[in-house]
Amino acid sequence: xxxxxxxxxxxxxxxxxxxxxxxxxxxxxxxxxxxxxxxxxxxxxxxxxxxxxxxxxxxxxxxxxxxxxxxxxxxxxxxxxxxxxxxxxxxxxxxxxxxxxxxxxxxxxxxxxxxxxxxxxxxxxxxxxxxxxxxxxxxxxxxxxxxxxxxxxxxxxxxxxxxxxxxxxxxxxxxxxxxxxxxxxxxxxxxxxxxxxxxxxxxxxxxxxxxxxxxxxxxxxxxxxxxxxxxxxxxxxxxxxxxxxxxxxxxxxxxxxxxxxxxxxxxxxxxxxxxxxxxxxxxxxxxxxxxxxxxxxxxxxxxxxxx
Amino acid sequence: xxxxxxxxxxxxxxxxxxxxxxxxxxxxxxxxxxxxxxxxxxxxxxxxxxxxxxxxxxxxxxxxxxxxxxxxxxxxxxxxxxxxxxxxxxxxxxxxxxxxxxxxxxxxxxxxxxxxxxxxxxxxxxxxxxxxxxxxxxxxxxxxxxxxxxxxxxxxxxxxxxxxxxxxxxxxxxxxxxxxxxxxxxxxxxxxxxxxxxxxxxxxxxxxxxxxxxxxxxxxxxxxxxxxxxxxxxxxxxxxxxxxxxxxxxxxxxxxxxxxxxxxxxxxxxxxxxxxxxxxxxxxxxxxxxxxxxxxxxxxxxxxxxx
Numbered sequence: 154x155x156x157x158x159x160x161x162x163x164x165x166x167x168x169x170x171x172x173x174x175x176x177x178x179x180x181x182x183x184x185x186x187x188x189x190x191x192x193x194x195x196x197x198x199x200x201x202x203x204x205x206x207x208x209x210x211x212x213x214x215x216x217x218x219x220x221x222x223x224x225x226x227x228x229x230x231x232x233x234x235x236x237x238x239x240x241x242x243x244x245x246x247x248x249x250x251x252x253x254x255x256x257x258x259x260x261x262x263x264x265x266x267x268x269x270x271x272x273x274x275x276x277x278x279x280x281x282x283x284x285x286x287x288x289x290x291x292x293x294x295x296x297x298x299x300x301x302x303x304x305x306x307x308x309x310x311x312x313x314x315x316x317x318x319x320x321x322x323x324x325x326x327x328x329x330x331x332x333x334x335x336x337x338x339x340x341x342x343x344x345x346x347x348x349x350x351x352x353x354x355x356x357x358x359x360x361x362x363x364x365x366x367x368x369x370x371x372x373x374x375x376x377x378x379x380x381x382x383x384x385x386x387x388x389x390x391x392x393x394x395x396x397x398x399x400x401x402x403x404x405x406x407x408x409x410x411x412x413x414x415x416x417x418x419x420x421x422x423x424x425x426x427x428x429x430x431x432x433x434x435x436x437x438x439x440x441x442x443x444x445x446x447x448x449x450x451x452x453x454x455x456x457x458x459x460x
Numbered sequence: 461x462x463x464x465x466x467x468x469x470x471x472x473x474x475x476x477x478x479x480x481x482x483x484x485x486x487x488x489x490x491x492x493x494x495x496x497x498x499x500x501x502x503x504x505x506x507x508x509x510x511x512x513x514x515x516x517x518x519x520x521x522x523x524x525x526x527x528x529x530x531x532x533x534x535x536x537x538x539x540x541x542x543x544x545x546x547x548x549x550x551x552x553x554x555x556x557x558x559x560x561x562x563x564x565x566x567x568x569x570x571x572x573x574x575x576x577x578x579x580x581x582x583x584x585x586x587x588x589x590x591x592x593x594x595x596x597x598x599x600x601x602x603x604x605x606x607x608x609x610x611x612x613x614x615x616x617x618x619x620x621x622x623x624x625x626x627x628x629x630x631x632x633x634x635x636x637x638x639x640x641x642x643x644x645x646x647x648x649x650x651x652x653x654x655x656x657x658x659x660x661x662x663x664x665x666x667x668x669x670x671x672x673x674x675x676x677x678x679x680x681x682x683x684x685x686x687x688x689x690x691x692x693x694x695x696x697x698x699x700x701x702x703x704x705x706x707x708x709x710x711x712x713x714x715x716x717x718x719x720x721x722x723x724x725x726x727x728x729x730x731x732x733x734x735x736x737x738x739x740x741x742x743x744x745x746x747x748x749x750x751x752x753x754x755x756x757x758x759x760x761x762x763x764x765x766x767x
Contacts, residue, residue: 242644337549340687361668364685373682373759378671380647412762443766452680453760455719459750 155195156401157267157294158185159286160276160390161233161256162200162224165430168238169384177430178210179235181276181300184387187434188394188421190217191442194402197267199223199286203230203255213435222264230255243382244359263289272401274393275299275320280312287319296406298322298397299351303329314349323351324393330356339364353411355396357389365415370408374415375453377423377445384429388422391434395421420445462502463708464574464601465492466593467583467697468540468563469507469531472737475545476691484737485517486542488583488607491697494741495728496705497524498749503705504574506530506593510537510562520742529571537562550689551666570596579708581700582606582627587619594626603713605629605704606658610636621656630658631700637663646671660718662703664696672722677715681722682760684730684752691736695729698741702728727752
């Protein structure tokens with residue numbers, strides 16, 4: 154049971170109505186790895202950082218049991234940096250700064266002992282980087298999951314379509330699903346997108362939960378209604394980490410098990426938004442996670458006996 | 461097991477991206493009654509219509525077993541009329557016409573045999589009209605449910621707060637919950653609203669489902685993901701009719717039974733949006749409803765065993 158993750162390991166600086174963070178640990182691979190580490194899955198990250206990246210952040214990952222041998226450090230370079238400000242409703246944000254830095258010429262290298270992962274999670278990156286990782290593997294993983302965003306649809310549509318053909322599960326948000334399919338209805342969108350390669354589609358709707366589509370099956374996982382969303386940054390990646398980590402751990406790729414995986418992803422994401430950046434997911438205990446899974450049960454499960 | 465409903469019986473004229481309707485049967489009480497009639501609940505409507513209201517519409521209600529003795533007909537008056545146009549996303553609409561007509565001086569009269577209903581559903585109307593119905597009853601119903609909207613919050617806040625004190629369940633949409641509580645977070649909003657009288661709150665989120673709050677309990681019912689929403693008019697009232705009708709039928713007001721009631725409401729509402737106005741709910745069969753309840757089960761239920 155192993156999960157290979159490619160994605161950013163980065164600095165984030167975040168403003169929300171609740172306050173402003175320093176330059177803190179962020180990045181898709183970071184959140185994905187921290188989430189999957191909660192599920193006792195052997196997790197390896199493939200990423201790139203600059204000489205400015207502090208050892209304590211790497212130690213945090215290592216302490217969680219995450220294999221960072223695939224994180225390349227370019228001493229003379231600077232780490233990818235993103236700064237953003239969330240609006241009062243926490244559902245929209247302005248990007249204040251995006252400094253690609255070492256990400257600009259990222260050539261991912263999969264370590265020798267990571268060439269046969271059970272599950273591959275391709276975090277939101279240039280589709281050619283995602284493809285390069287897939288091509289370095291010695292065996293096709295049992296499951297390949299890809300996350301992407303509108304930026305890559307706008308700039309690298311053909312490359313994205315090419316890599317999508319080799320993907321089992323695509324995760325995108327509702328607006329991106331509409332953009333990709335040119336359909337407003339998410340049901341219609343899902344059908345068109347599943348013709349592009351992925352047999353399974355997850356549409357993330359933020360505070361409105363997530364939809365899982367496969368063939369004619371649909372499953373809906375709500376987001377936990379919260380008193381306050383303190384910082385949404387990383388919620389989608391935490392969700393992806395919980396989903397991919399649970400599947401890598403259980404090695405069961407049935408629709409019913411994907412339902413469980415999506416609930417694990419939702420439960421983990423509900424912690425990430427409680428504090429800035431990785432603060433909450435990094436301190437999370439197994440007991441807290443189990444308690445929250447019970448909350449999700451009572452939030453959605455009902456019994457109706459029909460004749 | 462009986463449900464008394466007060467609300468509009470009206471004409472609607474609707475434009476959607478899919479087409480334009482004639483002046484068709486509409487009104488909150490109409491949809492509520494049609495929904496509850498699917499659950500074999502004795503249902504009585506209190507409303508007012510004009511001399512222009514066709515007998516065939518009344519026959520439709522009577523054929524469904526709905527008691528229309530509380531619908532006053534003012535021969536020289538005209539029936540309440542609403543016209544609206546939905547935008548392409550079907551989530552927002554422009555009101556093209558609102559003609560109150562006989563509704564302007566509506567004095568609801570509860571028929572003698574309807575003064576001890578099991579459940580009372582106060583449809584969206586002036587809070588003084590809602591209060592007048594409550595005051596005519598000889599016994600307090602086991603459950604009083606009230607629906608309202610931003611219009612009454614803007615114009616008749618004090619009267620609304622007064623009637624709310626005697627209500628068990630309030631149903632409003634998410635924007636109205638925020639307006640009523642002055643809180644953006646729906647969890648915070650629910651706490652403030654439940655201090656105004658109703659011990660139970662339902663927040664309707666349209667295509668994003670509905671939340672049920674009571675004490676510290678929360679339950680979430682999704683809306684069914686549909687290929688097309690043909691006409692959303694009446695969906696909220698159908699939902700309220702399913703919810704109130706199910707509770708009147710089962711006479712069980714526990715939180716667990718309210719969960720079932722909200723799923724019945726969601727399932728019924730998912731039919732209403734498939735055609736113009738009442739067309740779909742009026743032709744609905746019990747078998748179709750049961751099939752859709754099964755769909756809701758598979759849409760949300762999952763099993764996770766925790767230690």
